[in-house]
Amino acid sequence: MTTQRILVRGELSMGVHVGRVLGAIGVAAGVVIGVIFAPWGWIVAVGSGLLWLFLELLAWQARRVRTWLTLHPDGIEVESPAGHRAIHDSQVSAAALETKKNLSNGELASITRKFTIWAEDQSAPVRMENTIKTGKTDPIADLVQRLLNRLKQRMEDDVARGGTASGDGWHLTRTVLTLGRPPNDQQLPLHEVTAVETFDGQMCVWQRGKDLAVAKLPLAGRNVHLLPALVAPFVPETSAADVAAESTVGLGRVLFERRSHRSTVLAVCIASIAMLMVGVAMLMAALSRQNADEGVFVAAIVLLLLGPVLGVAGLWLAFSSFRCHERGVWKATPFGQQTLRYDDVGSFQYSAVRHYHNGAYMGTQLSMRFRPVSVDRGPTIKYGTRTKGDDDGLDELRNTISRAIGVRMAEQLRAGQPVAWTSNLQFLPDGLSYRPGGFLGRKEPQILPYANYGGYDLKEGVLSLFAKDTKKSIVTEQASAENFYPGFFLLLLLLHQPVEEEVG
16 A cells, blocks of 8 residues: 655645745845835835745744654654654554534535544644545545544444543443543433533533533544444434423423623623713813813713723623524524524524625624514514624524424424415415516416426525426526425425425
8 A cells, every 4th residue: 555645734825835925025125126226115125025924934833743644554654843753553542533514605615624533652633634625635635534444443442341431520330421521520421411412612512301412522532423323222212392391491402502692792891981980080080170171071072982881881781692492593682581492483594695895705793583473472572693604503593493393384384374485486285386577576476386396496585486398487486485495395395305404
């Protein structure tokens, strides 16, 4: 087998190398211009010099940790500033795996993979970090999978013999999962574990009867990545209804949660206090003078008015949060809490609008709205946020909620009831009712028998439906329309088997 030498740490982008060259050229050109032609050349020289020094610092830091890997069928050779060492697969005692998506102009451009291994006879771990561009293959993908599989098998054997599998912040036996470190560790019987999954960048463990995770482990910890696969065989199968019935609020495990960052809340509160203090000082100074500047007085009043407004905004952010559970949605504000079960949701609207300025991507405005089937079943709950690029958590949440509501809609349709999709579409027992577009608006409803359904196309937020033997769509609908995604999942459930997992 041909060995391969791979740079796994300390790589630099082409932009850094180009910048170093241009920075050096800029310094030389600026000095020449400053000495011979004009003084502004020295400004160019100083600016280019600062850029060049900064990029050279980045290059120096990369050289300090630069690590090369030579792959072998049963091990690796590592070359780094610390020296050369060989590690056999059997010597690897622990591993950690992290991945991060990198976006460019709102689109996925690359993935940064961090893989760390610990060897039994060596104290320093081997850290491997590469950025893999979209469409390219991870150069150490086979090594990562090989070592993880070997570690998993070894720990499974240890547990099967009555021993313990361990990692940073956890220990596993055949009956108990111990989380945390003494004296604050907790022992969780495996029959009480409902899920172990990655959530918000951490490995989370959920216990029966509790909506929030009872433990959150950093993905950079030893063997944390392997915990879900090791625990899975010992977790008893339990229906979602049983889990939800035992949960604190009857909504089941948390699937998605968003709340304001503490730093944001703290910054707003500090700004509020600062405005009040400065405003009071300026007002007192203005009142103590006989010929006080009117502008100072007005500025003081403005600050005294804005300060409390910011304070209220800070309190609102501090006490506001949004969660989606297995069985419903929950929202908290300073005025109280709101809950709405998916069984009581009459329509679910999801909208993602990308914003650009002069061609540059500025972010995506995401909004969701849950309407109850009737006012006595719960409140209307709204949520909005702004993200930079695609938010996988929100996309998965949209699909999970839409699937739950779509299944309920399917039960209604099987019972012979018409099911509303959007304002222009409706499911009937024998076909799809639709209102085609016209020159002056939507036309009268028409029926497309399910036997004549010819497929769909979903591009750029617009759904097109087709009849058999037709190239032109019979109707189009915006994906941002109210209740679009639950109805779309029902369409997939009825006419596309198996149901597609990815929704555009």
